[in-house]
Amino acid sequence: MKSDVTHEGMGRTTGRGRDYTPLFRFLLSRVGSSWEATFAEAKSRLDTTEPIFWLVAVQEFDRRDYVRIGESTYYSGLYVDSDGTLQVVNPDINESSLDPQCACCTHTFNGVRFTKRAP
Numbered sequence: 001m002k003s004d005v006t007h008e009g010m011g012r013t014t015g016r017g018r019d020y021t022p023l024f025r026f027l028l029s030r031v032g033s034s035w036e037a038t039f040a041e042a043k044s045r046l047d048t049t050e051p052i053f054w055l056v057a058v059q060e061f062d063r064r065d066y067v068r069i070g071e072s073t074y075y076s077g078l079y080v081d082s083d084g085t086l087q088v089v090n091p092d093i094n095e096s097s098l099d100p101q102c103a104c105c106t107h108t109f110n111g112v113r114f115t116k117r118a119p
């Protein structure tokens with residue numbers, strides 16, 4: 001993969017180069033489940049809870065349709081509803097509705113490759 005400086009500084013940091021893919025997959029798998037139990041389980045596997053909140057919005061104003069992690073990896077934005085259940089902010093967003101920013105990277109949404117090509 002070639003280094004592309006224009007991608008740097010855009011969006012959120014992945015932080016210390018650690019791969020949180022397993023955490024994000026776990027959170028996505030718990031949509032519709034208790035947030036309290038999900039958070040407790042996720043927290044027990046991490047040294048910091050920060051990456052949990054890259055995806056999960058606890059405050060309403062913090063909700064996002066999707067979240068970009070690093071350069072070309074996207075995930076559903078999640079939130080906690082009034083019943084304490086983990087939910088997807090916008091279920092209509094998927095790997096077919098997002099436009100890749102460039103042709104040099106493999107863009108994925110929730111681990112699935114984008115179907116649209118970069119211009």
Ligand SMILES: [Zn+2]
Pocket residue numbers: 004007102103104105
């Ligand atoms: Zn690229």
